[in-house]
Amino acid sequence: MQDDNSPIWLPRLIAQGGPRFLQIADALQAAVADGSLSPGDRLPPQRRLAAQLDVDLTTITRAYDEARRRHLLEGRGARGTYVAAPKVEWTSVLDLSMNTPPPPDGVDFDDLLQQGLSQVLMRTDSALLMTYHLGGGSDSDRKAGAKWLAPMFGSLDSGQVVVCPGAQAAIAALILALTEPGDVILAEPTSYPGLRVAAAQFGRRIIAVETDGQGMVPEMLERACREHRPGLVYLNPTLQNPTAVTIAERRRKDIADIARRCNVRIVEDDPYWLLADAPPPPIAALAPERVYYISTLSKCLTPGLRVAFVLIRDPHERERFLVALRSFALMVAPLTAALATQWILDGSAGELMKGVRKEARLRHRMAMDVLAGRYVGTGDGLHAWLELPGYWSSSQLARAADSEGIAVTPAEAFAMDAANSASVNAIRISLGSIKDRGRLQAGLQRLSQLLARRPEAFGAAVV
Secondary structure, rough: OOOOOOOOOOOOOOOOOOOOHHHHHHHHHHHHOOOOOOOOOOOOOOHHHHHHOOHHHHHHHHHHHHHHHOEEEEEHHHHHHEOOOOHHHHOOOEEOOOOOOOOOOOOOOHHHHHHHHHHHHHHHOOOHHHHOOOOOOOHHHHHHHHHHHHHHHHHOOOOHHHEEHHHHHHHHHHHHOOOOOOOOEEEEOEEHHHHHHHHHOOEEEEEEEEEEEOEHHHHHHHHHHHHHHOOOOEOOOOOOOOOOOOOOOOHHHHHHHHHHOOOOOEEEEHHHHHHHHOOOOHHHHHHOEEEEEEEEEEOOOOOOOEEEEEEEOOOOHHHHHHHHHHHHOOOOHHHHHHHHHHHHHOOOHHHHHHHHHHHHHHHHHHHHOOOOOOOEEEOOEEEEEEEEOOOOOOOHHHHHHHHEEEEEEEEEHHHHOOOOOOOEEEEEEEOOOOHHHHHHHHHHHHHHHHHHOEEEHHHHHHO
């Protein structure tokens, strides 16, 4: 049993790391997760810990209360406070592979859902929520979409907004509507895997265009457009998945000019724009007649809202898009669409997104601290790109991490063609899918330790 004077688990409080009581609770959780604290260990009395950390007693009381809420601690009366026996979830996989928004601190999803659904049921005939709807969303849904897109574009005609059951459905429908079998789609060499899957299903070819540290190179894009005459160019220009690169405004203007000169159309898949710190204007704002813009709620709010908004300016192309969409996804689930619309119009979505953005930035600072020297990220968004030391390949590292209960995504998963699958040696880590910040810290620490070792230490586990 650990002596209660031991400072081994004590946190290093950071001025910009969020409320101090949460930092202390997170440190407790991380210590339990990595074994620094074990069930039955006695914690210091609150006054002693307050003195050790140079904080007031109220801060420690709030930290201990938060730790009890997380089922980390148990009180034993006059004998003191002890580490509680862990739940089964402590042995589950630490998932750094799935890009989902982190749960914002202080947001009660149960309450948010209850209030939102209550408002929906008060204002909507329940029969309308349980029947078929025309694709593209109701007038209210499209108005909500226009409000959601206003930070990117200002005031919009809601008739130009189409409501879709997620960004993947929108990408697939755009491919069907705007290209023919055998057509070329230009994309970055390392990009969103859903594009590759949809293109393969529909018989389209992806050709990769060279990138540098700032995204797709305009000169190489123009050369590829003239050589291949693509049906579409696909870009994820803000906090790109997986590299986290944001294309600067000057380069966006160059790309917009190329789209006009070469008469090509761009699908701008932009799920992270609202999470970014001062992002440049969308390419769709620079060349509105050439660009189809997609913004999903799944990456800013919650994956449970399978709602995406697509901005299509031309009415004939909107109708072509809707015809393509109806071939495999008739509509967004009406109840889901109604809840998303309610949250956007009453301001709940904006408040939730602020909380997600704040939590994401706290988690990036944690990752920067734990993975110092390896972290490649901008400090916002949902993910970071880790370039690996030469003694690890990304597939080896992913298998070794899996053997230690950590899920990460290797670079090969994002390669747009076989030629590029081995050219990048990196992994993507997602910072939102682990609910508790303490468990995330423990996972990052284990990953950092793994990166520092050589694969020979794992023998058959990585061959």
